[in-house]
Amino acid sequence: MRMAALERLLVIGGDAAGMSAASQARRRRGPDDLEILVVERGHHVSYSACGIPYHVGGVVDDADSLIARTPAEFRDRDIEVRLRAEAVEIDVSGGRVRVRDLEDGTERWEPYDDLMVATGAVPARPRLPGADAEGVHGVQVLDDGITLRRIIDREAPRRAVVVGGGYIGLEMAEALVRRGLEVSLVDAADQPMRTLDPDMGALVADALRGVGVDLHLGEPVEGFDTSAGGRVTAVRTAGRTLPADLVVLGLGVRPGADLARAAGIETGPTGGIVTDRRMRTRTERVWAAGDCVETRHLVSGGPVAIALGTHANKQGRVAGINLGGGYATFPGVVGTAVSKICRVEVARTGLNEREAADAGFDALAVVVESTTRAGYYPGATPMRTKLIAERRSGRLLGGQIVGEENAAKRVDALAVALWNGMTVEEMTGLDLGYAPPFAPVWDPVLIAARKAAEAVERDMSKA
Amino acid sequence: MRMAALERLLVIGGDAAGMSAASQARRRRGPDDLEILVVERGHHVSYSACGIPYHVGGVVDDADSLIARTPAEFRDRDIEVRLRAEAVEIDVSGGRVRVRDLEDGTERWEPYDDLMVATGAVPARPRLPGADAEGVHGVQVLDDGITLRRIIDREAPRRAVVVGGGYIGLEMAEALVRRGLEVSLVDAADQPMRTLDPDMGALVADALRGVGVDLHLGEPVEGFDTSAGGRVTAVRTAGRTLPADLVVLGLGVRPGADLARAAGIETGPTGGIVTDRRMRTRTERVWAAGDCVETRHLVSGGPVAIALGTHANKQGRVAGINLGGGYATFPGVVGTAVSKICRVEVARTGLNEREAADAGFDALAVVVESTTRAGYYPGATPMRTKLIAERRSGRLLGGQIVGEENAAKRVDALAVALWNGMTVEEMTGLDLGYAPPFAPVWDPVLIAARKAAEAVERDMSKA
Incomplete structure (x- = not known):
């Protein structure tokens, strides 16, 4: 009987990148060779963040259908998943991560042999008066989507303002129209979807106007009015005040690399964690994948951080194969959306x-x-x-x-x-x-x- | 004033390849430099042969909408088009083509400096008793489609048999079902669409059965029964006799290279005319493009003849650019359909x-x-x-x-x-x-x- 030294893989973040890595590592290394623990600060793992606007808009009624696999399904494959568990510090020299239980506030150090950082993206939040008021919603994780949908179902808000004309902002604007709200969309840029050239973006603006979205382009938001109770009541730009029962932020995201950076794990010019093509960071036995990393744009040749489920899944798979002793690479992206x-x-x-x-x-x-x-x-x-x-x-x-x-x-x-x-x-x-x-x-x-x-x-x- | 020697380009065949070549040559060389004559034996030029099943099936009602450009539009661009004019002999040493006027039967020799052979494909016709009977239809050129549609409109046939399960056979079977006929499809092969592997072709068979097409696979046709008046009444296979008011042949096509071959222009193992990547044949100043040529399959590396409008258009364009003094190449195909x-x-x-x-x-x-x-x-x-x-x-x-x-x-x-x-x-x-x-x-x-x-x-x- 072979007595392998049991190693431990600790995964921070239980969505696309983290769970793909865990699954692939498990496929190649059995539970007598590798223990796998995933810590996830939310209530869900392995869900389609890209599906959130469709849940809010009522295209997809059951939030559960956005969940690819439950923690129980992972446990059946000997992948331990701890929900509502937030990694608050990485100690790379000690090979351990401090994890806080968000339910009871207790903390403990979890040791690792290999660490997989899959901490995702952080939504941009404007540093403006009222930005944290009740009724101002981000839509980053599934919990956000479920909350927002519940509010629309129960409180029947009438007027919504979407701040930001990127993919999520536009998809959310459409979702809110679909739910019968009067929707305004505000963006500092002169066109929605700045990843397109203006001549192409103009067609998108036309489509939005066509379904009744009230577009205010080239108008940076200056603040949010709130009621005495601390609820948002309007969005203010230089030119106007837009009354709002509900505000949705779609201002884009940045790599969620703060935890890694604080531990001395190298990040690049985009703010994302730097990895090689096997998804190894510059720190020994620390891997990273998904929205928290930067990758190479194969056309520009430069680094780029693109938060997209398809990249996260591929990178997580590559990391997991390499963690499992195989060989796989993620050469970069060409910026498809x-x-x-x-x-x-x-x-x-x-x-x-x-x-x-x-x-x-x-x-x-x-x-x-x-x-x-x-x-x-x-x-x-x-x-x-x-x-x-x-x-x-x-x-x-x-x-x-x-x-x-x-x-x-x-x-x-x-x-x-x-x-x-x-x-x-x-x-x-x-x-x-x-x-x-x-x-x-x-x-x-x-x-x-x-x-x-x-x-x-x-x-x-x-x- | 520059006195260029006026040259003459003669194009045999006025569909995709021939008209693309003529148009491109004209774009690069004006009428004081190059005279262009197109001879076409049918009633139409520049039409979508691929659209014929949709016209027969009533998806596209107006046959004219399948026509991209009329002879008059080409004449406006100084491209002379002669309809119902069949090239019956090429004399490469004399630089001339014998052309028969199909209306009055007269013939004359037309000289050329450059010759473009775009004679298309020839439908396979079984050498079986009754194969030429009235009521047995090929669907190769637009005239065939117009005739067939008119017969369905006027004579309201009840039962149709389609012989051959390639793309055209299947598209015609669907078209006839759509027009309310009872449709049987007979093929010697064990599956429809032999360009697919059997496991994939089986799904196509299921779809056909799903709309009520009566499939008889693995049954070669042995003959056609005819009435005393010479009309087809049934299709006979080894196993059965299928009554038919109408028979459509969809047995595939071969390159229409007989005219070129008779003139000593080299053809290859597929029967198609051999060209280089600029669409020059092995005979000086003779070019060829479209269904009558063979090309290189970029995966197998071997020669292949694939009759498809998209290739014909591309090859014709390449020939025309080169004829016009430019440089363009057609490297081959990968067999997409x-x-x-x-x-x-x-x-x-x-x-x-x-x-x-x-x-x-x-x-x-x-x-x-x-x-x-x-x-x-x-x-x-x-x-x-x-x-x-x-x-x-x-x-x-x-x-x-x-x-x-x-x-x-x-x-x-x-x-x-x-x-x-x-x-x-x-x-x-x-x-x-x-x-x-x-x-x-x-x-x-x-x-x-x-x-x-x-x-x-x-x-x-x-x-």
Whole structure:
């Protein structure tokens, strides 16, 4: 009988990254070889944070359906999960983490051989008067979503103000419209969805207005009015005061790396924890994955922190395979994101024009208006495709798509092209699927590649 | 004033490849430099042959909407189009083509400086008794589709038999069901859609049966019964006699290269005209594009003839750019095809298991059952994804998808991966679009890549 030294993996954070890592490590190392403890400060593990707006909006009624696996299911696989347990300090030289029980306030040190940091993201909260008032809601974790939904169900608020026009802000605005609220959306920027170029973002603004969202762009929030009881009553900008029974913050997130940073674990320029491609931090036997890390943008070459469940799952899996003695890598991202705002599907990948310029690229852009299906086939809807290519080399730098049904997922072809460093000229030959119910004979992606290749050629002949 | 020697481009065939070539050549060379004459034996140019089943089925009522551009529109761009004009002989040493006027039977020799052969495909017709009877229809050109639709409208046939279970056969079966006919489909093969592996093709068979198509697989047709007046009355197989008011042949096509071959223009093992990547044949100043040529399969490395409008358009464009003095290439195809059969979307790319074995690959396959959207999001439908990878190297060799709405076009990500020679291990990191309305957090393509990478790893550890 082999007597392996029993090692302990401690995982901080029980959502996508942490639980994927735990699961993969367990698949490769049995409970007589590796003990696994997950501490999670919330009430849930392994849920779809991206599904929260759909629960609030009533598209998905049962919050439980957002939960992929319960703590009991993990325990059945010999993964110990402790809920309402918050890691408050990491002691890397001692190989231990101080964990507070949020129910009774007690604390104890938990030792580890390997530590997995999966502390997620921290929502941006404006440092403004009234920002912490009752009725001002973030939507970061499932508990937030459940709370918000309960308030809408019970208190039937009439007017909502969403602060911030990123993905979550827009999805929440739509969710609140769906629940019958009058919704205003305020953003300091001149367009919603700043990850798109202004010409593409304008289509998203139109869609929001189309369902009755009252948009106030280019208006930074200056404060929140509150009642005598400390409840939010309005959102104030330079230009106006918007009465509100409910405020939802969608101001984006930053990597939740404070705990790691305090322990001396290296973080990078984005504020995210630095890891290698196997998801090892610069600190011995400390791993990290998910929204708390930064990764490499494969187009810009620079570090980037993108909070997205799909990255968290992949990174967690990679960490877990390596923790389990296997070999896997996460080389980086190309910045793909898709969203559905009302009827409008939005997708982007790579760099937009501003990001390309920031990364030092001299780029040109083309925009193509096309349809999702052959023009004569019923259900064909318009879609706008934008491609950004490097001058001279013609290398694809990014793409954006705004359209209706069946538009957004076409971005995947662009994402794979970016991943492989294709030029727009090469892309003109791509063998994409064609049949009238799915695409015009020249797929919008191919038309855009053609136009971009022609633009690169014209640009060179001018030089 | 510059006196350029006026050259003449003669184009044989006025559909996708021929008209794309003519248009591109014209864009680069004006009418004082290049004269362009297109001869087309049918009544139409520049139409969507792929749209014919939708016209017959009543999805697209107006046949004119399948026509992208009329002869008059081409004439406005100084491209002369002669309809009902059939090229009957090419004289390459004399630089001329004998053209027959199909209206009056007269013939004349037309000279050329450059010749573009875009003679399309020839439908397979069984050499069986009764195969040429009245009521037995091919669906190759728009005229065929218009005729068939008119017969259904006027004669209200009750029972139809479709012979052949390829894309066109299946799309026609669906079209006829939609028009209220009782439809049987007969194929010598054991499954419909032989471009799919049997496990995936079985799902297509189920979909056909689901809408009431009576399938007779593994039954070669032995003949056609006819009435005293010479009309088809039934289709006979070894096992049965299927009464028919109408028979539609969907037995596939071969390259229409007879005219070129007779002129000594080289054809290859597939029967298609051989060209280089600029679409030049082996004969000086003779070019070819579209269904009449063979091209290179970028995965098998071998020659392949695939009749598909998207290839014809691309090849024609490439030929036209080169004819116009520019530079463009068509490197080959990866074998992508998509189709919608009733509610079922079908897609394939690369090599299937049989084709991979034929090409000398030692391959393994994985199949993944997943959903098109996050499982909790309304409208999520099941989809089955199959990936085929080379043993040891893990190189992606092919993929197949069968599902419902939003399934098929996901094949594009696989097609781009194949184009770039990615391994399934590399593919596990791909940054594909994720949001609940579009995909589960692990996109089906990513799950399949993961499973395939695991299968490759397991396979190697056994060796």
